[in-house]
Amino acid sequence: MAEQQFASDNYAGICPEAFDAMQAANAGHAPAYGADSWTQAAADGFRRLFETDCEVFFVFNGTAANSLALASLCQSYHSVICADSAHIETDECGAPEFFSNGSKLLTAATEDGKLTPDIVRAIAGKRTDIHFPKPRAVTLTQATETGRVYTPDEIAAVSAVCRGAGLRLHMDGARFANACASLDASPAVLTWKAGVDVLCFGGTKNGMAVGEAVIFFDRRLAEDFDYRCKQAGQLASKMRYLSAPWVGMLESGAWLGNARHANDCARRLAQGIADVPDVSLAAPVEANGVFLNLPPAVQEGLRARGWQFYGFIGGASRFMFAWDSDPARVDALARDIRLCAMPAAA
Amino acid sequence: MAEQQFASDNYAGICPEAFDAMQAANAGHAPAYGADSWTQAAADGFRRLFETDCEVFFVFNGTAANSLALASLCQSYHSVICADSAHIETDECGAPEFFSNGSKLLTAATEDGKLTPDIVRAIAGKRTDIHFPKPRAVTLTQATETGRVYTPDEIAAVSAVCRGAGLRLHMDGARFANACASLDASPAVLTWKAGVDVLCFGGTKNGMAVGEAVIFFDRRLAEDFDYRCKQAGQLASKMRYLSAPWVGMLESGAWLGNARHANDCARRLAQGIADVPDVSLAAPVEANGVFLNLPPAVQEGLRARGWQFYGFIGGASRFMFAWDSDPARVDALARDIRLCAMPAAA
Amino acid sequence: MAEQQFASDNYAGICPEAFDAMQAANAGHAPAYGADSWTQAAADGFRRLFETDCEVFFVFNGTAANSLALASLCQSYHSVICADSAHIETDECGAPEFFSNGSKLLTAATEDGKLTPDIVRAIAGKRTDIHFPKPRAVTLTQATETGRVYTPDEIAAVSAVCRGAGLRLHMDGARFANACASLDASPAVLTWKAGVDVLCFGGTKNGMAVGEAVIFFDRRLAEDFDYRCKQAGQLASKMRYLSAPWVGMLESGAWLGNARHANDCARRLAQGIADVPDVSLAAPVEANGVFLNLPPAVQEGLRARGWQFYGFIGGASRFMFAWDSDPARVDALARDIRLCAMPAAA
Amino acid sequence: MAEQQFASDNYAGICPEAFDAMQAANAGHAPAYGADSWTQAAADGFRRLFETDCEVFFVFNGTAANSLALASLCQSYHSVICADSAHIETDECGAPEFFSNGSKLLTAATEDGKLTPDIVRAIAGKRTDIHFPKPRAVTLTQATETGRVYTPDEIAAVSAVCRGAGLRLHMDGARFANACASLDASPAVLTWKAGVDVLCFGGTKNGMAVGEAVIFFDRRLAEDFDYRCKQAGQLASKMRYLSAPWVGMLESGAWLGNARHANDCARRLAQGIADVPDVSLAAPVEANGVFLNLPPAVQEGLRARGWQFYGFIGGASRFMFAWDSDPARVDALARDIRLCAMPAAA
Structure with missing residues (x-):
């Protein structure tokens, strides 16, 4: 899989x-x-x-x-x-x-x-x-x-x-x-x-x-x-x-638990990239989505590393989380964003 | 159940x-x-x-x-x-x-x-x-x-x-x-x-x-x-x-097997009541449904015994069979139709 | 015209x-x-x-x-x-x-x-x-x-x-x-x-x-x-x-006068052919239309004489009258129906 | 009228x-x-x-x-x-x-x-x-x-x-x-x-x-x-x-003549007010409508003099002409626009 x-x-x-x-x-x-x-x-x-x-x-x-x-x-x-x-x-x-x-x-x-x-x-x-x-x-x-x-x-x-x-x-x-x-x-x-x-x-x-x-x-x-x-x-x-x-x-209660988990993953990603230079939130993270302003080079880098995401309203890159999103994988995404944005730091 | x-x-x-x-x-x-x-x-x-x-x-x-x-x-x-x-x-x-x-x-x-x-x-x-x-x-x-x-x-x-x-x-x-x-x-x-x-x-x-x-x-x-x-x-x-x-x-191949089973059940019912007096097929049995002309008393009797069925086009009583219809239960229905139609024979 | x-x-x-x-x-x-x-x-x-x-x-x-x-x-x-x-x-x-x-x-x-x-x-x-x-x-x-x-x-x-x-x-x-x-x-x-x-x-x-x-x-x-x-x-x-x-x-008051005239023309036709053999009203004449049961030969005869009309519901021949229908022309139609139905009488 | x-x-x-x-x-x-x-x-x-x-x-x-x-x-x-x-x-x-x-x-x-x-x-x-x-x-x-x-x-x-x-x-x-x-x-x-x-x-x-x-x-x-x-x-x-x-x-040929007349009336109005200060065309006059940028006071003045018109897209005042628009009346409108825009000149 x-x-x-x-x-x-x-x-x-x-x-x-x-x-x-x-x-x-x-x-x-x-x-x-x-x-x-x-x-x-x-x-x-x-x-x-x-x-x-x-x-x-x-x-x-x-x-x-x-x-x-x-x-x-x-x-x-x-x-x-x-x-x-x-x-x-x-x-x-x-x-x-x-x-x-x-x-x-x-x-x-x-x-x-x-x-x-x-x-x-x-x-x-x-x-x-x-x-x-x-x-x-x-x-x-x-x-x-x-x-x-x-x-x-x-x-x-x-x-x-x-x-x-x-x-x-x-x-x-x-x-x-x-x-x-x-x-x-x-x-x-x-x-x-x-x-x-x-x-x-x-x-x-x-x-x-x-x-x-x-x-x-x-x-x-x-x-x-x-x-x-x-x-x-x-x-x-x-x-x-x-x-x-x-x-x-x-x-x-899964209806709420699932939603909480997805929201948590979104916040986790947002926190994980909060201090990355040249990367910013296009919208406050309040639910299960993260909308990022990513420089073109970062977008390219992420795609090269196998990440899929949509360019969205106003050009932001969209990441959505679900009931089964894997926190480790969220962390991996945060890490890759950081790497792509700060190649020298790698 | x-x-x-x-x-x-x-x-x-x-x-x-x-x-x-x-x-x-x-x-x-x-x-x-x-x-x-x-x-x-x-x-x-x-x-x-x-x-x-x-x-x-x-x-x-x-x-x-x-x-x-x-x-x-x-x-x-x-x-x-x-x-x-x-x-x-x-x-x-x-x-x-x-x-x-x-x-x-x-x-x-x-x-x-x-x-x-x-x-x-x-x-x-x-x-x-x-x-x-x-x-x-x-x-x-x-x-x-x-x-x-x-x-x-x-x-x-x-x-x-x-x-x-x-x-x-x-x-x-x-x-x-x-x-x-x-x-x-x-x-x-x-x-x-x-x-x-x-x-x-x-x-x-x-x-x-x-x-x-x-x-x-x-x-x-x-x-x-x-x-x-x-x-x-x-x-x-x-x-x-x-x-x-x-x-x-x-x-x-279940698509066909399921259909065959359902059709078989329909034929099984039809055969089971073929010789019951005053009960006849309203239409030839070619698929998974049986449409019976049942005297009112028979219909009442069946309902009294717990059977559910719809009166249908032209007044026939409809019985439909599915992939999981139980032959024993089909036989029970046939038996009850016979009993209701021939109370003296019971 | x-x-x-x-x-x-x-x-x-x-x-x-x-x-x-x-x-x-x-x-x-x-x-x-x-x-x-x-x-x-x-x-x-x-x-x-x-x-x-x-x-x-x-x-x-x-x-x-x-x-x-x-x-x-x-x-x-x-x-x-x-x-x-x-x-x-x-x-x-x-x-x-x-x-x-x-x-x-x-x-x-x-x-x-x-x-x-x-x-x-x-x-x-x-x-x-x-x-x-x-x-x-x-x-x-x-x-x-x-x-x-x-x-x-x-x-x-x-x-x-x-x-x-x-x-x-x-x-x-x-x-x-x-x-x-x-x-x-x-x-x-x-x-x-x-x-x-x-x-x-x-x-x-x-x-x-x-x-x-x-x-x-x-x-x-x-x-x-x-x-x-x-x-x-x-x-x-x-x-x-x-x-x-x-x-x-x-x-x-033309709305009513027009309707009366049209209705009168319909009744006029109905009366004009009331005694014609083999021709009968397919529906009572209550408004501005006359629906006649006409033998095929009569229909053919009328068409041959230049009359136009629709075959209608149930096969009747329909004649509709309007605010300006000419009574003389209605009479002509009645006369032609009679002639077509009773050629010997002509 | x-x-x-x-x-x-x-x-x-x-x-x-x-x-x-x-x-x-x-x-x-x-x-x-x-x-x-x-x-x-x-x-x-x-x-x-x-x-x-x-x-x-x-x-x-x-x-x-x-x-x-x-x-x-x-x-x-x-x-x-x-x-x-x-x-x-x-x-x-x-x-x-x-x-x-x-x-x-x-x-x-x-x-x-x-x-x-x-x-x-x-x-x-x-x-x-x-x-x-x-x-x-x-x-x-x-x-x-x-x-x-x-x-x-x-x-x-x-x-x-x-x-x-x-x-x-x-x-x-x-x-x-x-x-x-x-x-x-x-x-x-x-x-x-x-x-x-x-x-x-x-x-x-x-x-x-x-x-x-x-x-x-x-x-x-x-x-x-x-x-x-x-x-x-x-x-x-x-x-x-x-x-x-x-x-x-x-x-x-009225289809074209009517249109020409209406267009002419539009151009006539446009020409009639071309030199009026503070009044300008909101769009070039190419058909039968004139769209004017009119100061609010001019709009009020015109309405006070009995003129009807619609405020339109982007706030312009619309005047439309038809096959029977009266050139004298067009001139009267031009005159009133001038008067409303240049009260001192009156």
């Missing part, structure tokens, strides 16, 4: 807690389409985790989770306010527009992908004529594509603007667990208590194979969402294989 | 060959979005199985597989000819219309869900004005919803009509393996050699958790299909968990 | 009242997109005509009017109950499915295209699982494609079923004026007083060039409908040319 | 040549849906005007014309490159995304809305992975929203990039006639001879009530476009009222 790379946090496999639950679920027959006991248990687990009677749906991946959730908040002639670096804008191949049959994404230039009340207010108020799609939803990415997190207060401040402007608040939580771990905040505090209407809670990057949870805190917004999932090809017949892993993750 | 029921063939779990492959795939890291070696191996496996250089895509479920494949053959103002009992018409909640942005399904009354050349010709020629969606595709369900199979000759005959009328031929193969087993025909003979353009090969009902293969025999039809999957929320980031099980199924 | 034919009621041109208003509106400049005084006057005219404070929108044609109205009542995973001969099913090329992004039409076999409470109840109750699109709207065609009308009581009876089943009631009124004239009933009595939620009031077949009115009796259903029209390419910049003709039609 | 304003060029009515043709067309009956002689004549007129055997369709308005044309070039997972000030991006309420079921618009910062080969090349080459919609079309607005025109060479240069990159070239010609007049170039030279695949030729701003022509120079691209129009609610039953005005415009 090749040595671990940190190019993406979805190169990692299924964590033991998720795998074991899937294996346990694979005993005999079970009713299809979510009528099984594992799915019930997973939904109940989320209700306990979020300390509220939310409505929970399981879909296959994040593209679908976000797109379906946003489509449920909008009509085709409405629009969604998002950061210009948001995944739904940059990396979902027009999925939100497809699922909603045309809802436009209104993008805002942001620092590290974080929307602010001022930004939301400005975009929401810019056009009020029928020649432009009416804003109806705001989406926050928690953590952002560049590894920043929203504090509960920041979320609440955006939510307040939303309430005043007739906008619903959606959270793309592909790395929601990493945000919880980073802020040491409860899922409830980071969502409905701060005014989030719908959360897409990512399982894949957290250690599962497939399966994201779409969580409606306002149950009225979930009306007929099961039909929406079915029509959009997102209702699994053997649902237990999407839900059982969540049971394993939630009951064991 | 509750006793096996035969209400649906997707109540069954993951078969050992698929599970083991998934477990084997769960070792360390792998590139995302299908760039991994398992996905390559699965696609190559299909090319070997079908004896042709087909283009292969893996999506999450059958709803998506069929809808995406049909959408790739049509524009929104085109239409698709199908049997009125076809799954895409009766049980996918409008998914084909959604993915295609409006392509209409033109349904035909059929015997056991089987389209014939005459039926296709009649529907294709019925309307040729722009006030009605132009037919562009025909879809065959192999095996049909009532367990009938199309022979290679029957497929070729429909295909010939398609060629003449500018129609593409799609096959919904949710139970394609059962048809192969039933006819003892090779996958190639039942598809491209008979004129099928696109096949959706079902994995779920064959013993997997998720994952259907969309197979284009005319590679030009597959242009940009990867973009289509991505936009529609059907591109798995950890693709290996969809593809590895196929490797296990294809290499071991 | 060729002699009048009765193949379609949209072969006729613009009636004087509509044309004069359009000419009057063509004086100087006017604000765009419906902010002009003609549009205000037309909307107010409809509110007076319907004796209620309805919300009124003007779109280009009937395909768009019906499709947009239905889309506003449904989500893509919902369905619409209609007669199998309804125009939205048979002659709009999948427009309802396109505008709604996939809402399925659930068609019912009917007598002359008229839905009944029993039919609606049966279809609405047939499927209640998420594998089938949830019924959310019913559409009545007034008058139907075969020239039948719904009485206020019949509409109210269907509406009562709708209320009980969570369904909205839409009326395709491409020939609404003909129904009003036929029943001598007020627009209010035939719509909101009988429980209709949305009416598409046809202008084209009533004597205009373009322009149908979409009338919401429950104003809440009209929320953001202006955005919907704009996005769907149905907001005219020079709106006055769609609305002014309506002002002319409503103020002069 | 209120005095002429120059806030928009669609405040003007129908010019005599268009109106007279519509009146002439309003004689007796005519076949529906474009099978009439006026529609044939209009299409032939365009073929003569463009000196090529193009395929011509008539739709109701510009929103639909552009959206349908672009949808015919793209699938939902494709994208369209346009200027960030393009009408399809800023003022069509998401119509292109709706008609295409999700095709994304990739906007470029431009000078006065003009795309260049470099810009197109940069955007087309930016992303080539399946996580981002694949570019398939480029759209040029002729003249642009700020009244600039593309020369034949400029168009050809963009087209060359398109050919090399597998992109189709669309032209939004809502003010195409103004560009022809401005450049004194033939329609052929400005379109297919320079590599344009599809043109939407605007009638409304040119002096008609409704009706834009969609012109395909590559006839293969027009396959089934009639079905597309029908399904999208853009097929007029009484088509002659959309096509006859075009006959009047083309035969009389």
Whole structure:
């Protein structure tokens, strides 16, 4: 097997807690389409985790989770306010527009992908004529594509603007667990208590194979969402294989432990290269990613030594960590960065 | 664990060959979005199985597989000819219309869900004005919803009509393996050699958790299909968990063995009740389902004894068998049908 | 100019009242997109005509009017109950499915295209699982494609079923004026007083060039409908040319006079051939169309004499009359039918 | 009647040549849906005007014309490159995304809305992975929203990039006639001879009530476009009222004369205020619009004197001229601008 790379946090496999639950679920027959006991248990687990009677749906991946959730908040002639670096804008191949049959994404230039009340207010108020799609939803990415997190207060401040402007608040939580771990905040505090209407809670990057949870805190917004999932090809017949892993993750606490480990690895790398000259952080390390400004020679050197990584927004080099990232390998990366940046010191 | 029921063939779990492959795939890291070696191996496996250089895509479920494949053959103002009992018409909640942005399904009354050349010709020629969606595709369900199979000759005959009328031929193969087993025909003979353009090969009902293969025999039809999957929320980031099980199924031959077993169970039931008075087959048993005309009292009696089953098209009672159906339990069902139908004989 | 034919009621041109208003509106400049005084006057005219404070929108044609109205009542995973001969099913090329992004039409076999409470109840109750699109709207065609009308009581009876089943009631009124004239009933009595939620009031077949009115009796259903029209390419910049003709039609009463004349012509033909042997009405004549069972020889004879007409649902020959149909020409048609059917009598 | 304003060029009515043709067309009956002689004549007129055997369709308005044309070039997972000030991006309420079921618009910062080969090349080459919609079309607005025109060479240069990159070239010609007049170039030279695949030729701003022509120079691209129009609610039953005005415009040369007059009025205003201190052109005057940088006090003064105008892109004040703009009124505007800017001089 090749040595671990940190190019993406979805190169990692299924964590033991998720795998074991899937294996346990694979005993005999079970009713299809979510009528099984594992799915019930997973939904109940989320209700306990979020300390509220939310409505929970399981879909296959994040593209679908976000797109379906946003489509449920909008009509085709409405629009969604998002950061210009948001995944739904940059990396979902027009999925939100497809699922909603045309809802436009209104993008805002942001620092590290974080929307602010001022930004939301400005975009929401810019056009009020029928020649432009009416804003109806705001989406926050928690953590952002560049590894920043929203504090509960920041979320609440955006939510307040939303309430005043007739906008619903959606959270793309592909790395929601990493945000919880980073802020040491409860899922409830980071969502409905701060005014989030719908959360897409990512399982894949957290250690599962497939399966994201779409969580409606306002149950009225979930009306007929099961039909929406079915029509959009997102209702699994053997649902237990999407839900059982969540049971394993939630009951064991692996959802949080995995995220903590990944965040720790990111911080470990950041600390390991803190004093390397000519290498700097492109963004503060708050979740499981490290974005580095690396001189071209250093990038070349790293690639020559076999490291894979993406050039990212604004030219930074991205390193992402997962539930199973090996600290020794993180240290090796830090060492190689140092070596490439300070060849004389070698 | 509750006793096996035969209400649906997707109540069954993951078969050992698929599970083991998934477990084997769960070792360390792998590139995302299908760039991994398992996905390559699965696609190559299909090319070997079908004896042709087909283009292969893996999506999450059958709803998506069929809808995406049909959408790739049509524009929104085109239409698709199908049997009125076809799954895409009766049980996918409008998914084909959604993915295609409006392509209409033109349904035909059929015997056991089987389209014939005459039926296709009649529907294709019925309307040729722009006030009605132009037919562009025909879809065959192999095996049909009532367990009938199309022979290679029957497929070729429909295909010939398609060629003449500018129609593409799609096959919904949710139970394609059962048809192969039933006819003892090779996958190639039942598809491209008979004129099928696109096949959706079902994995779920064959013993997997998720994952259907969309197979284009005319590679030009597959242009940009990867973009289509991505936009529609059907591109798995950890693709290996969809593809590895196929490797296990294809290499071991379980894809065919599972189907044979399920078909055998269906025949076993049919034979077990062949001489029971007042009980008759609503359709010949050619795949893994048995459709019985049961007097109301027999239905009641069976339910009272704990048997679950669906009333189906035309009022027949449906019993479906899977890769793990227990012959002893099939016999128990046959016995109970006999008992309920002939109480005096008990 | 060729002699009048009765193949379609949209072969006729613009009636004087509509044309004069359009000419009057063509004086100087006017604000765009419906902010002009003609549009205000037309909307107010409809509110007076319907004796209620309805919300009124003007779109280009009937395909768009019906499709947009239905889309506003449904989500893509919902369905619409209609007669199998309804125009939205048979002659709009999948427009309802396109505008709604996939809402399925659930068609019912009917007598002359008229839905009944029993039919609606049966279809609405047939499927209640998420594998089938949830019924959310019913559409009545007034008058139907075969020239039948719904009485206020019949509409109210269907509406009562709708209320009980969570369904909205839409009326395709491409020939609404003909129904009003036929029943001598007020627009209010035939719509909101009988429980209709949305009416598409046809202008084209009533004597205009373009322009149908979409009338919401429950104003809440009209929320953001202006955005919907704009996005769907149905907001005219020079709106006055769609609305002014309506002002002319409503103020002069031509909307009703035109319909009466067309209906009279239909009855005139029916009476003129009532005693012709082997020729019979395929449907009672209640609006502006006559549907005749004509022996093949009679059809041939008529065509030989230069008459154009469509073979229609069930094989009947259709003759449609408009605001400017010439009674002398109607008589000529009656005479020719008689001659063709009774050659010996000639 | 209120005095002429120059806030928009669609405040003007129908010019005599268009109106007279519509009146002439309003004689007796005519076949529906474009099978009439006026529609044939209009299409032939365009073929003569463009000196090529193009395929011509008539739709109701510009929103639909552009959206349908672009949808015919793209699938939902494709994208369209346009200027960030393009009408399809800023003022069509998401119509292109709706008609295409999700095709994304990739906007470029431009000078006065003009795309260049470099810009197109940069955007087309930016992303080539399946996580981002694949570019398939480029759209040029002729003249642009700020009244600039593309020369034949400029168009050809963009087209060359398109050919090399597998992109189709669309032209939004809502003010195409103004560009022809401005450049004194033939329609052929400005379109297919320079590599344009599809043109939407605007009638409304040119002096008609409704009706834009969609012109395909590559006839293969027009396959089934009639079905597309029908399904999208853009097929007029009484088509002659959309096509006859075009006959009047083309035969009389009014299409060009109207545009010349409007352009002249724009230049007249520009010349009239050329020497006014503190007032400058925000963009060169090349078509029928004048965009002025006006000090706030001048703007206020003008409004106080009853002038209406829009603040536009970048804060400029927009004045648009039409086929019937009154030169005396243009002079009055110039005078008032001068007075407001030089109160002491009054």
